[in-house]
Amino acid sequence: MAQNVEAALPDKYKNMSEWYTEILERAEVIDIRYGVKGFIVYRPFGMILMKNIIKLFEEELEKTGHKPFLFPVVIPERNLRMEKEHIKGFEGEVFWIEKGGYTPLEERLALRPTSETAIYPIYALWFSSYKELPFKGYQTCAVYRYETKATRPLLRGREFLWIETHNVYFTEKEARDQTVEDAEIFYKVATEKLGIPFLHLKREEYDKFPGAVDTYAFDTLLPDGRVLQIGTTHYLGTNFTKVFNVVVHDEEGNLVNPHSTCYGIGLSRILASILLIHGDEYGAVLPFDIAPTQIVIIPIYKAGFENKEIDKYCNEIHESLKNEGYRVIFDNSEKTPGEKYYYYDMRGVPFRIEIGPKEVQTSKVTVFRRDTRSRETIPLEQLKEYIVKTKDEILKNLREKAEKRLKDNIIEARTKEELIEAFKKEGRKIYKVFFCGRKECADEIKSVLEGLETRGTPINEKGEGPCVWCGEPGHICYLAKAY
RNA sequence: GGGCCCGUGGUGUAGCUUGGCUAGCAUGCCAGCCUUGGGAGCUGGUGGUCCCCGGUUCAAAUCCGGGCGGGCCCA
Structure with missing residues (x-):
């Protein structure tokens, strides 16, 4: 077997495109062969990763009082056209449904490019008093935009996953404060839990979300020096509540239009950012919390040694780590250890525990850390403590490296x-x-x-x-x- | 929106210029032997609408037209 550890992927700073295409395929994140431009298949590994990311954001949204809902994917054309700036901004990239079976529809239906115009007509029915506000709602869903620019898997698709919030407030101040809370949520999850730093920017007037009063965006930096918008939050004023006739009574009984905000969390792009920003020439490097597999145990058998002993030792470790609630697998398949190393490296498994005769005989474990690619042999009884401590170090390390790179650029x-x-x-x-x-x-x-x-x-x-x-x-x- | 490149078993490719052999190679996958501390080796086996539609031709992966999909560069 080879003595050197050869890189599995090119240098992402020299050729990001190639690195990216390769890892998507080899780590089985997505399948780009669906055959419809701008649409991709999330494979199990990618979807588990995605669900773990979604969970972090949803938890934070619910903590801050957001309630889940789900509106239809279709929007009647008349609704989509209500807000003038809004439709101007999206008209060129709407997918239209024009027929049901053989029958032309009386009114065309749009696949939502974003959901304001689906949601506000219902908000008009839901609210009638200032006492019912604020209302904070969100949905995790796919949206559709007929992008004319070159599509790229996860980075720019015609269908992409996001979380959108649509909040309604009685006062402007509350609404504007919401855009600050949105940024805090983004920081808590993207930076503190996923290690993705970003620039928190107010977009220029000509760059605002169509229909917004103010647009704030979160841009991160990719290895090729380009930036990627991974989230935005908008203060919409009363633009949407006015045209959709969302009105509430104030304390004096006057009918007024409340203020609203919306917030988009670009899930597909965040997933891509995690791969691109933390990954290396051996594949994905994932923060412990979101890794589909957090720990893998690899036995190293030896001729002349009782291999059942190794299996037994591994099984004990496996059980004990599973009981801690970790996502851990014991891979005793017949592939050689080296091959397994490459496989789990590609998938970004944060910890690898290698167990051979040496470990069994001395009651130790050899632990490999994916982010620093370093090995350490420690007594078995210190393993749990080591993982608890080191998983945070990994996140800190990934985050600090990413923050430094953003700053240095x-x-x-x-x-x-x-x-x-x-x-x-x-x-x-x-x-x-x-x-x-x-x-x-x-x-x-x-x-x-x-x-x-x-x-x-x-x-x-x-x-x-x-x-x-x-x-x-x-x-x-x-x-x-x-x- | 403009320009360039590409599409061949699961994956990566050769063949295409100059049409003609059983579509070659590597890898993967399956079985067996041997092995296991960073992608081991040997033997046997498996796997192909050559992206799609049409045209030219006795004959098309190869030439021509159109479409779809992917990548890169530029607006």
């Missing part, structure tokens, strides 16, 4: 010359500049600097200065190429 530029110079030298990265907020400047930047887009102004940083492009007064803004 932000480059400041003050003037047009500085920006162009920096871009020539650094290429695809995130550029921090002052920006006047005018679309004309953004368009010029995009065409001169190979697709660099204004991603918005950071929420946690204030600052003013002359626009990097035109010199007019501006605010802080990040520029990056996006997916």
